[in-house]
Amino acid sequence: MELEAVIGLEIHVQTKTRSKMFSSAPNAFGGLPNTQVGLFDVAFPGTMPSVNKEAVVHALRLANALHMQIDPLVRFDRKNYFYPDLPKGFQITQQFHPLGKDGYLDVETGDNNTRRILIQRLHMEEDTCKQTHFSDYTLLDYNRAGIPLLEVVTEPMISSGQEAMAFVEALRRAVTFMGISDGKMEEGSLRCDVNVSLREKGEACFGPKVEIKNLNSIRSVGLAIDFEIKRQTELLENGKPITQETRRYDERSGETVWMRDKENEVDYHYLPEPNIPPIRLSEAFIRQAIDSCPESYEGKKRRYLDMGISRLDAEALLSDAALSSYFDKANQDPSCVLHLIHLLLGEVLAYLNAQEVGISSFSLSPDTLFQLAKKRNEGFTHQQVVDLFDYCLDHSGEPVDHAVQILGLVPPSLDVDSARLIASQTISDNPQSVLDYRQGKDRAFGFLVGQALKRAKGRVDPSVLAKVMAELLKKG
Amino acid sequence: MSYLDLPLSQIHISLVQKKVTPLDLTQEALTRAKASQDNAFEYIAENEALAFASALLEPEEDNLLWGIPYAAKDNLSTKGIPTTASSNSLNGYVPSFDATVIARLKEKKAVLIGKTTLDELAMGGSGTTGHKGATFNPYDQSHQRMIGGSSCGSAAVVASGIVPFALGSDTGDSIRKPAGYSGIIGVKPTWGRISRFGLFPFAPSMDHVGYFTRHAEDLPILFEALAGPDPKDLTCSSLPVQNFDGDKTFRIIVLDDVMASLPSGVIRDAFEGSLEKLEVRGCEIVHLEFGLDLLKAIYPTYIILSSAEASSNDANIDGLKFGPYHAGESYQEAMAKARSNGFSELIRRRFAIGSFALSEENRETMFVRAQRIRSMIVERVNEVLQKGDFIYLPTASSIAPLFSDALERLPKDPLPVNHHLILGNFAGLPSINMPLGYERGMPFGATLMGHAFQEGPLFAACSLLEDITGLGGAYFGEKD
Numbered sequence: 001m002e003l004e005a006v007i008g009l010e011i012h013v014q015t016k017t018r019s020k021m022f023s024s025a026p027n028a029f030g031g032l033p034n035t036q037v038g039l040f041d042v043a044f045p046g047t048m049p050s051v052n053k054e055a056v057v058h059a060l061r062l063a064n065a066l067h068m069q070i071d072p073l074v075r076f077d078r079k080n081y082f083y084p085d086l087p088k089g090f091q092i093t094q095q096f097h098p099l100g101k102d103g104y105l106d107v108e109t110g111d112n113n114t115r116r117i118l119i120q121r122l123h124m125e126e127d128t129c130k131q132t133h134f135s136d137y138t139l140l141d142y143n144r145a146g147i148p149l150l151e152v153v154t155e156p157m158i159s160s161g162q163e164a165m166a167f168v169e170a171l172r173r174a175v176t177f178m179g180i181s182d183g184k185m186e187e188g189s190l191r192c193d194v195n196v197s198l199r200e201k202g203e204a205c206f207g208p209k210v211e212i213k214n215l216n217s218i219r220s221v222g223l224a225i226d227f228e229i230k231r232q233t234e235l236l237e238n239g240k241p242i243t244q245e246t247r248r249y250d251e252r253s254g255e256t257v258w259m260r261d262k263e264n265e266v267d268y269h270y271l272p273e274p275n276i277p278p279i280r281l282s283e284a285f286i287r288q289a290i291d292s293c294p295e296s297y298e299g300k301k302r303r304y305l306d307m308g309i310s311r312l313d314a315e316a317l318l319s320d321a322a323l324s325s326y327f328d329k330a331n332q333d334p335s336c337v338l339h340l341i342h343l344l345l346g347e348v349l350a351y352l353n354a355q356e357v358g359i360s361s362f363s364l365s366p367d368t369l370f371q372l373a374k375k376r377n378e379g380f381t382h383q384q385v386v387d388l389f390d391y392c393l394d395h396s397g398e399p400v401d402h403a404v405q406i407l408g409l410v411p412p413s414l415d416v417d418s419a420r421l422i423a424s425q426t427i428s429d430n431p432q433s434v435l436d437y438r439q440g441k442d443r444a445f446g447f448l449v450g451q452a453l454k455r456a457k458g459r460v461d462p463s464v465l466a467k468v469m470a471e472l473l474k475k476g
Numbered sequence: 477m478s479y480l481d482l483p484l485s486q487i488h489i490s491l492v493q494k495k496v497t498p499l500d501l502t503q504e505a506l507t508r509a510k511a512s513q514d515n516a517f518e519y520i521a522e523n524e525a526l527a528f529a530s531a532l533l534e535p536e537e538d539n540l541l542w543g544i545p546y547a548a549k550d551n552l553s554t555k556g557i558p559t560t561a562s563s564n565s566l567n568g569y570v571p572s573f574d575a576t577v578i579a580r581l582k583e584k585k586a587v588l589i590g591k592t593t594l595d596e597l598a599m600g601g602s603g604t605t606g607h608k609g610a611t612f613n614p615y616d617q618s619h620q621r622m623i624g625g626s627s628c629g630s631a632a633v634v635a636s637g638i639v640p641f642a643l644g645s646d647t648g649d650s651i652r653k654p655a656g657y658s659g660i661i662g663v664k665p666t667w668g669r670i671s672r673f674g675l676f677p678f679a680p681s682m683d684h685v686g687y688f689t690r691h692a693e694d695l696p697i698l699f700e701a702l703a704g705p706d707p708k709d710l711t712c713s714s715l716p717v718q719n720f721d722g723d724k725t726f727r728i729i730v731l732d733d734v735m736a737s738l739p740s741g742v743i744r745d746a747f748e749g750s751l752e753k754l755e756v757r758g759c760e761i762v763h764l765e766f767g768l769d770l771l772k773a774i775y776p777t778y779i780i781l782s783s784a785e786a787s788s789n790d791a792n793i794d795g796l797k798f799g800p801y802h803a804g805e806s807y808q809e810a811m812a813k814a815r816s817n818g819f820s821e822l823i824r825r826r827f828a829i830g831s832f833a834l835s836e837e838n839r840e841t842m843f844v845r846a847q848r849i850r851s852m853i854v855e856r857v858n859e860v861l862q863k864g865d866f867i868y869l870p871t872a873s874s875i876a877p878l879f880s881d882a883l884e885r886l887p888k889d890p891l892p893v894n895h896h897l898i899l900g901n902f903a904g905l906p907s908i909n910m911p912l913g914y915e916r917g918m919p920f921g922a923t924l925m926g927h928a929f930q931e932g933p934l935f936a937a938c939s940l941l942e943d944i945t946g947l948g949g950a951y952f953g954e955k956d
């Protein structure tokens with residue numbers, strides 16, 4: 001029998017807001033433990049929730065980007081269970097009336113194919129405390145309690161680890177480009193749970209579902225699914241049943257490990273949240289949230305291609321939301337966009353990689369980089385601009401024109417006459433090479449141009465010089 | 477006659493004229509509080525109150541609450557003052573913030589003299605289930621009759637003249653019922669009128685903060701101080717509080733199928749007598765049937781919905797963050813110990829009922845069904861109210877029961893007359909108990925339930941009724 005995998009994803013995205021989902025405590029990553037906590041976050045008796053408008057705006061933007069149907073009546077429910085990381089003993093979520101329903105996301109599945117993954121729902125909820133376990137005690141950090149979360153649930157229709165990774169990556173791009181989230185799986189600002197089941201190919205019903213938790217990178221998502229498909233396939237092939245259960249991915253062994261059975265699944269005793277009355281979003285509010293949304297990944301890519309940027313360069317720029325937004329700020333004149341990209345993807349990335357930092361910690365402003373790129377249009381050679389770049393890195397804040405003066409750079413002349421003079425001098429000084437050239441040794445041409453460039457000391461544009469050299473040699 | 481016994485407006489005149497000071501009033505209230513034998517206080521805030529009152533030197537002429545001593549039910553969060561909701565699970569808990577109502581009264585310079593007892597976590601109607609034991613009805617010095625709950629302590633301190641007013645909370649009838657049993661006025665406003673921020677929740681969709689007083693003329697004064705929008709409570713309405721100076725001739729609705737469950741006797745006679753007098757004063761009495769099926773559904777529906785909400789609201793009490801911590805081998809053990817040691821059996825039973833009703837297999841047939849029935853009942857109440865200004869009924873079928881007769885068990889065949897007050901919680905309508913008379917020296921009352929956000933006319937009706945009964949200002953032990 002031929003088996004096929006049916007995979008569904010549940011992705012939690014922490015949204016970047018100033019305050020928490022239901023309290024006014026700040027939402028920021030990396031503060032000292034328990035320094036960003038409101039009364040409500042610790043669930044002191046009598047405290048009540050407020051609703052974070054910014055989080056609702058983020059949710060609307062994501063719902064729109066995922067082509068979802070938006071429910072303008074915002075309602076919340078309680079999901080009740082006891083756990084040390086859950087201060088109130090319940091989580092406020094949107095079980096019965098998610099903000100978004102029935103959307104999709106097109107993902108690239110390799111070999112230039114795309115596949116439309118349907119999305120069941122998107123809803124708002126709040127994060128739990130962060131637990132740090134030690135041998136005989138556990139520490140609780142309430143900074144994380146109440147951070148707004150957007151949960152995206154796909155239809156069970158993903159067929160491989162590869163496709164799941166592509167989906168997570170596409171969603172990560174969506175949320176990072178729209179400024180909704182950092183989308184960092186390693187920091188937990190994007191988290192993914194996976195449901196995997198197998199069935200005979202072509203069958204309509206589903207096999208028993210295995211949920212996998214603790215996936216800390218996109219790579220782990222793929223590896224865990226591949227492992228799980230293999231594990232379930234082997235069980236079936238050996239005539240053993242698959243049980244509905246929850247498993248955890250162990251990064252070290254690359255295996256999924258049993259956590260709990262279905263019998264131990266929690267009954268969440270859902271209840272409508274009585275302290276938040278239903279909130280009706282006006283059409284204007286929804287419109288405004290969507291219209292003011294930062295440009296999406298797809299939108300930017302289309303724009304880049306329209307600007308004449310190659311697909312490869314466009315994708316390189318878009319590999320990082322911060323990089324592309326840096327590029328957008330630096331791209332102030334379409335006539336030097338290619339020079340700009342050359343600098344950004346070449347020198348700048350090389351420098352950042354060497355320093356092991358991201359573009360957000362880059363010391364040169366987008367405007368400075370633009371000024372540097374513009375120098376190419378003004379006739380400076382790439383090497384001269386690189387020299388300027390190096391100078392500016394060491395003297396951050398100094399204007400580029402000042403650097404030009406200090407380094408005493410002048411743009412090489414495009415004047416054909418002076419080029420011709422240098423070329424003819426070079427030809428007379430190197431008779432042997434000219435002879436070699438005439439006898440068909442191509443290398444000799446390169447040597448002659450090189451000699452001429454040395455003589456020109458950067459005052460003549462190399463391309464002009466090469467052209468003139470070729471002409472003179474042909475004339476004999 | 478003490479200044480404390482007067483209506484607020486008269487105490488205020490004496491304060492403004494400096495015949496008496498806030499400190500004098502506070503000391504007297506504290507003396508009465510300490511002499512009380514009713515087990516009405518969780519905490520007498522003697523030092524805090526004396527310090528606060530001593531600082532009140534220059535009377536504020538426009539502020540009728542300036543320097544007035546009061547008490548608050550111990551499920552209202554008070555900054556720096558222990559708040560336990562009469563539950564062992566919260567022993568030692570000292571909140572770091574004031575409930576909105578406490579903050580508003582503090583701003584008005586009213587003097588909090590103490591926190592009053594309640595049925596544990598406000599769940600109960602007998603005033604017997606708090607961790608300090610039963611609170612007694614001041615009218616029965618033999619301590620055999622209850623005062624009712626859950627706001628037992630606040631009712632007792634107003635009914636025994638310790639303070640002119642006190643704060644309570646009402647989820648089913650927790651203000652109005654004890655007010656009825658102790659011969660004072662008990663107000664549950666419209667849901668969303670008075671902020672619940674800082675009220676320890678029992679069932680938020682039915683919880684109300686309200687108050688007790690002895691004078692109908694105090695009703696709008698306290699209401700104005702306490703009501704109004706609060707950014708800390710999203711369910712708090714922004715509708716303005718309006719004064720009422722309209723005509724005092726009302727169309728009064730009496731529900732005959734509720735009255736049918738009231739035995740004949742002193743209460744029935746007094747109630748019917750009051751109807752006659754109201755008619756004499758120009759009111760019109762409209763007799764209607766509510767529908768017996770719906771009336772009988774009130775109590776079970778209430779138990780399911782309130783227990784379901786309670787099971788969720790009190791899940792925050794797990795010993796990990798506040799309240800007594802119980803060490804265990806695992807978090808499950810620590811939480812289970814905190815909850816089984818902290819809550820009485822009655823509370824745990826409510827949580828069990830609530831959890832059961834919300835569980836996956838029962839949700840549809842119990843919780844969702846109860847929600848639907850609640851909607852039907854609310855629809856019917858609003859329909860009935862179209863026929864008049866307010867519904868008027870006896871608060872309970874009898875005077876305060878004997879402790880020996882009362883068990884915190886679900887009644888097999890609940891009398892509609894004992895559960896119609898819940899209509900006000902289901903529909904969020906303003907509802908007020910007024911003293912009506914006495915039987916064998918024990919008080920009983922009648923309840924008026926009006927239109928949402930129309931407290932003004934209801935207060936006027938209360939004044940009219942007070943005029944008729946002549947019971948304004950009455951309390952146990954008052955000296956002429």
